[in-house]
Amino acid sequence: MCSRPEPREPLRRVAVVGGTHGNEMSGVYLARHWLRAPGELRRPSFSAVPVLANPAATAACRRYVDCDLNRTFTSAFLTARAHPDDPYEVTRARELNQLLGPKASGQAFDFVLDLHNTTASMGTCLIAESTHNVFAMHLCRHLQLQSPELSCRVFLYQLPGEESYSVSSVAKNGLGLELGPQPQGVLRADLLIRMRALVAAALDFIQLFNQGTAFPAFEMEAYRKVSSVNFPRTEAGELAGMVHPQLQDRDFEPLRPGAPVFQTFSGKDVLYEGEATAYPVFINEAAYYEKGIAFFQTEKVTFSVPALPALAPAPAPAPAP
Amino acid sequence: MCSRPEPREPLRRVAVVGGTHGNEMSGVYLARHWLRAPGELRRPSFSAVPVLANPAATAACRRYVDCDLNRTFTSAFLTARAHPDDPYEVTRARELNQLLGPKASGQAFDFVLDLHNTTASMGTCLIAESTHNVFAMHLCRHLQLQSPELSCRVFLYQLPGEESYSVSSVAKNGLGLELGPQPQGVLRADLLIRMRALVAAALDFIQLFNQGTAFPAFEMEAYRKVSSVNFPRTEAGELAGMVHPQLQDRDFEPLRPGAPVFQTFSGKDVLYEGEATAYPVFINEAAYYEKGIAFFQTEKVTFSVPALPALAPAPAPAPAP
Numbered sequence: 001m002c003s004r005p006e007p008r009e010p011l012r013r014v015a016v017v018g019g020t021h022g023n024e025m026s027g028v029y030l031a032r033h034w035l036r037a038p039g040e041l042r043r044p045s046f047s048a049v050p051v052l053a054n055p056a057a058t059a060a061c062r063r064y065v066d067c068d069l070n071r072t073f074t075s076a077f078l079t080a081r082a083h084p085d086d087p088y089e090v091t092r093a094r095e096l097n098q099l100l101g102p103k104a105s106g107q108a109f110d111f112v113l114d115l116h117n118t119t120a121s122m123g124t125c126l127i128a129e130s131t132h133n134v135f136a137m138h139l140c141r142h143l144q145l146q147s148p149e150l151s152c153r154v155f156l157y158q159l160p161g162e163e164s165y166s167v168s169s170v171a172k173n174g175l176g177l178e179l180g181p182q183p184q185g186v187l188r189a190d191l192l193i194r195m196r197a198l199v200a201a202a203l204d205f206i207q208l209f210n211q212g213t214a215f216p217a218f219e220m221e222a223y224r225k226v227s228s229v230n231f232p233r234t235e236a237g238e239l240a241g242m243v244h245p246q247l248q249d250r251d252f253e254p255l256r257p258g259a260p261v262f263q264t265f266s267g268k269d270v271l272y273e274g275e276a277t278a279y280p281v282f283i284n285e286a287a288y289y290e291k292g293i294a295f296f297q298t299e300k301v302t303f304s305v306p307a308l309p310a311l312a313p314a315p316a317p318a319p320a321p
Numbered sequence: 322m323c324s325r326p327e328p329r330e331p332l333r334r335v336a337v338v339g340g341t342h343g344n345e346m347s348g349v350y351l352a353r354h355w356l357r358a359p360g361e362l363r364r365p366s367f368s369a370v371p372v373l374a375n376p377a378a379t380a381a382c383r384r385y386v387d388c389d390l391n392r393t394f395t396s397a398f399l400t401a402r403a404h405p406d407d408p409y410e411v412t413r414a415r416e417l418n419q420l421l422g423p424k425a426s427g428q429a430f431d432f433v434l435d436l437h438n439t440t441a442s443m444g445t446c447l448i449a450e451s452t453h454n455v456f457a458m459h460l461c462r463h464l465q466l467q468s469p470e471l472s473c474r475v476f477l478y479q480l481p482g483e484e485s486y487s488v489s490s491v492a493k494n495g496l497g498l499e500l501g502p503q504p505q506g507v508l509r510a511d512l513l514i515r516m517r518a519l520v521a522a523a524l525d526f527i528q529l530f531n532q533g534t535a536f537p538a539f540e541m542e543a544y545r546k547v548s549s550v551n552f553p554r555t556e557a558g559e560l561a562g563m564v565h566p567q568l569q570d571r572d573f574e575p576l577r578p579g580a581p582v583f584q585t586f587s588g589k590d591v592l593y594e595g596e597a598t599a600y601p602v603f604i605n606e607a608a609y610y611e612k613g614i615a616f617f618q619t620e621k622v623t624f625s626v627p628a629l630p631a632l633a634p635a636p637a638p639a640p641a642p
Contacts, residue, residue, distance in 0.1 A: 029560060033586040061610070119504040183440040183504030185607035189566040189584055239350060245510040263510055265354040286506035289382070 004133040004173055006308060010210035011110035011173075014048040015100055016041060016199055018115045020070050020167050021287070022057025025187040026179060026195045027115030043203050045210035048113075053096060053167055056088055061185050063287050064089055070114075071165050078103060093167075101170040112171035113202055115195060118180035119286045120295075121249040124150040124194065127176035129158040129169070131222070136175045137305040138215045142205040143198060150194070153252055154222035155281060155298070175202070181249075184286055214310035223252060223279050223298035230292045232262050232270055240264050243284045243294055251281050255297075262294070325454040325494055327629060331531035332431035332494075335369040336421055337362060337520055339436045341391050341488050342608070343378025344505040347516045348436030361517075364524050366531035369434075374417060374488055377409055382506050384608050385410055391435075392486045399424060414488075422491040433492035434523055436516060439501035440607045441616075442570040445471040445515065448497035450479040450490070452543070457496045458626040459536045463526040464519060471515070474573055475543035476602060476619070496523070502570075505607055535631035544573060544600050544619035551613045553583050553591055561585050564605045564615055572602050576618075583615070 018031030034041055034050035041048035057064045066087030077090050078097050100109045116127075126143060128136045137154075144152045155178070158164060168174025177198055179191045209215075232241040241264035247255070254277045255261070261280075262270035272278070280295040282288060337355065339348030355362055355371035362369035378385045387408035398411050399418050421430045437448075447464060449457045458475075465473045476499070479485060489495025498519055500512045530536075553562040562585035568576070575598045576582070582601075583591035593599070601616040603609060 029563070029586065032559065037587075119507050181504070183502070183607050184506065185610065186440050186504075186605055187560070187563045188605070189563045189569060192563060193566070238353065239508070242350070242508045242510045242513060245514070248510060265350065266358075284507055284509070286504050289506065 004129075004135065006134050007110065007173065007209070008311070010045055010311060011206050012046045012210075013109045014046055014111045014113070014203070014206060015051050015109050015171070016048050016113045016115070016203075017051045017053050017167055019055070019058040020053040020114055021063045021068075021116065022054050022059070023061050023063050023184040024115075024117035024182075025185065026117050026182065026192045028052070028058050029187055029192065030115060030196060030199070040200070041203065043207040043210075045207055048203055051096070051099070053114075054089065054092060056092075063184070066090075068287075069093060070167055073097065073103065073167055073169050074163050074165050075103070096167060097170055100167075103170045109171040110173060111206060112168040112174040113199060114166065114168045114174065114176045115199070116176055116178045117182040117184075117191065118178055118282060119183055120180050120282045120284055121251050122153075122178055122180040122281065123251070124152045124198070125155050125178040125180075125281075126152055127155050127157055127178050129164055129166075130156050131220075131301075131303050131305075133173065134305060134308060135173050135209075137220055138308045139175055139202060139205050141215075141218055141220065141305070142208075143201055146201045147198070150198075154220065156222050156224040156301075159225060209308070209311070212310045212313065215308040217307040218305055219302060220305050221300065221302050223281060224301050225281075226278070226297045226299050228291075228293040228296050229261070229280075231289075231294045232264055239289075241268075241270060244269065247280065247295075248284060251283050251295075252279055254278075255280050325450075325456065327455050328431065328494065328530070329632070331366055331632060332527050333367045333531075334430045335367055335432045335434070335524070335527060336372050336430050336492070337369050337434045337436070337524075338372045338374050338488055340376070340379040341374040341435055342384045342389075342437065343375050343380070343386075344382050344384055345436075345438035345503075346506065346508040347438050347500060347503065347513045349373070349379050350508055350513065351436060351517060351520070361521070362524065364528040364531075366528055369524055372417070372420070374435075375410065375413060377413075384505070387411075389608075390414060391488055394418065394424065394488055394490050395484050395486050396424070417488060418491055421488075424491045430492040431494060432527060433489040433495040434520060435487065435489045435495065435497045436520070437497055437499045438503040438505075438512065439499055439603060440504055441501050441603045441605055442572050443474075443499055443501040443602065444572070445473045445519070446499040446501075446602075447473055447475050448478055448499050449475065449543075450485055450487075451477050452541075452545075452622075452624050452626075454494065455626060455629060456494050456530075458541055459629045460496055460523060460526050462536075462539055462541065462626070463529075464522055467522045468518070471519075475541065477543050477545040477622075480546060530629070530632070533631045533634065536629040538628040539626055540623060541626050542621065542623050544602060545622050546602075547599070547618045547620050549612075549614040549617050550582070550601075552610075552615045553585055560610075562589075562591060565590065568601065568616075569605060572604050572616075573600055575599075576601050 018027030069089040072093040244260040339352030390410040393414040565581040
């Protein structure tokens with residue numbers, strides 16, 4: 001579990017990352033646009049840097065070239081000696097670690113906002129590692145209050161004891177934005193406009209913090225990953241069924257014991273055999289078929305987030321001699 | 322323009338083709354299922370053959386490996402001398418032409434039903450070459466009457482003077498089923514169930530025809546392709562904008578002169594400059610970005626389809642000696 005200390009200084013080094021997955025088009029096209037016209041990412045106390053994380057996958061309009069970039073920011077990959085046969089994304093992770101990190105060092109960027117799309121009906125989802133990231137929880141709260149019509153939900157992806165592996169884990173603090181449903185390779189105007197507004201609100205929050213705003217404690221509700229559930233499979237490993245029509249598009253809704261979760265191609269229903277209500281997310285995400293994931297089971301948790309104190313005022317400049 | 326004579330004999334050789342595009346999952350998984358369990362495709366007068374058209378693209382969950390298979394069934398590709406450097410799909414088109422054709426020959430299959438998905442909001446769309454295919458028009462009419470709740474629309478894809486190039490053009494008669502929206506690489510139960518029911522109804526229609534049913538003349542409404550419209554582009558050829566929120570998901574609805582069709586990343590609306598109302602289809606289809614197509618413009622046409630006469634009864638078997 002990664003505990004992130006609250007920042008004691010203004011956040012000056014901020015990055016907005018698109019195209020970590022090359023076929024998630026909202027972030028790809030926002031990053032490309034901001035690389036040409038970065039003015040939108042400027043605030044009085046900082047200028048966020050736009051980054052196109054996976055240029056080769058983006059050019060090919062694929063999630064990745066050799067392996068999933070957003071799983072390669074582990075110390076094993078980042079610290080191993082470089083080799084000409086390394087997967088493209090491992091090499092690229094090391095480059096991004098140089099640009100935005102090094103991970104877990106004092107020189108790392110203060111904040112990374114990472115932009116994603118999903119084919120699942122996740123609506124507007126904010127992805128953080130765990131409840132321990134107090135700054136990110138305050139940012140989530142700010143986005144929820146700024147855009148109540150979006151019902152922004154918070155997903156906590158890190159399992160207990162698991163090392164962080166995402167691009168945003170390279171920075172001192174970070175958050176993922178996950179907007180869906182959007183097919184891979186399709187750019188929907190409604191989602192791009194929504195993502196652009198969320199990024200603007202996130203940068204505004206950092207500006208408020210930098211200029212000395214304090215944020216009070218609050219109660220937060222979130223969905224914490226518990227496990228993943230695979231599709232029914234044939235003995236040869238092929239799909240034997242699909243997500244049940246009654247589960248499709250029901251991300252974040254309660255799944256009760258005995259409810260149908262899959263339907264086989266022979267027409268048989270497969271029921272949820274858990275003993276407690278679960279909250280499935282990323283239901284029927286295209287990129288997860290190859291990972292053997294039909295959906296994640298989460299538990300709904302409520303927890304207290306402590307206040308985020310105002311930064312101490314910067315020392316007055318020395319009087320002119 | 323391809324004119325298809327009405328069949329004078331029962332249709333015995335029928336194929337149902339899935340996976341012509343390897344990431345359009347309804348047809349991929351129906352074909353795989355029927356290859357294991359073909360009983361569902363049997364009718365008293367014939368047994369339809371399930372075909373997985375592009376196994377390599379299906380295994381990779383991509384539209385194609387080297388080039389779009391559903392554009393390669395032209396005489397130039399089919400009759401050229403084979404070469405080891407031929408694109409995979411050109412080789413595969415020749416194999417399918419051997420299996421289902423040869424195209425335009427007396428030995429060709431009687432009917433090919435080709436199963437597709439689109440990321441566009443096309444609902445249930447039936448794709449034929451032109452109004453001249455009387456048998457296919459009667460099949461469309463049958464599907465419309467069998468499933469009025471689906472509002473099956475008919476799209477005529479062949480431009481005047483254009484050679485046919487699709488897998489179904491190899492057979493004496495054919496029809497495409499295009500169901501959407503469904504993301505590439507995602508299998509939605511609702512769409513698979515709908516496609517399965519449409520295939521069953523199509524085979525039932527062929528059975529009715531084979532057993533001597535006559536079908537009366539009727540008036541048909543369809544959407545005929547006129548031209549394609551590209552996205553706004555930068556000088557370097559990159560996207561400069563996206564499908565306007567007011568056009569997204571409005572396939573088959575009237576687009577009037579002056580209505581917005583695109584929004585640039587700088588926030589400017591691009592208006593439809595045509596002089597007459599058009600009916601856009603395949604709006605924002607993922608696979609068409611690389612073809613430079615944001616949508617097709619169609620015209621709505623109404624035309625008369627002549628009666629489909631009953632087959633003459635088969636000659637009585639010779640009396641036993």
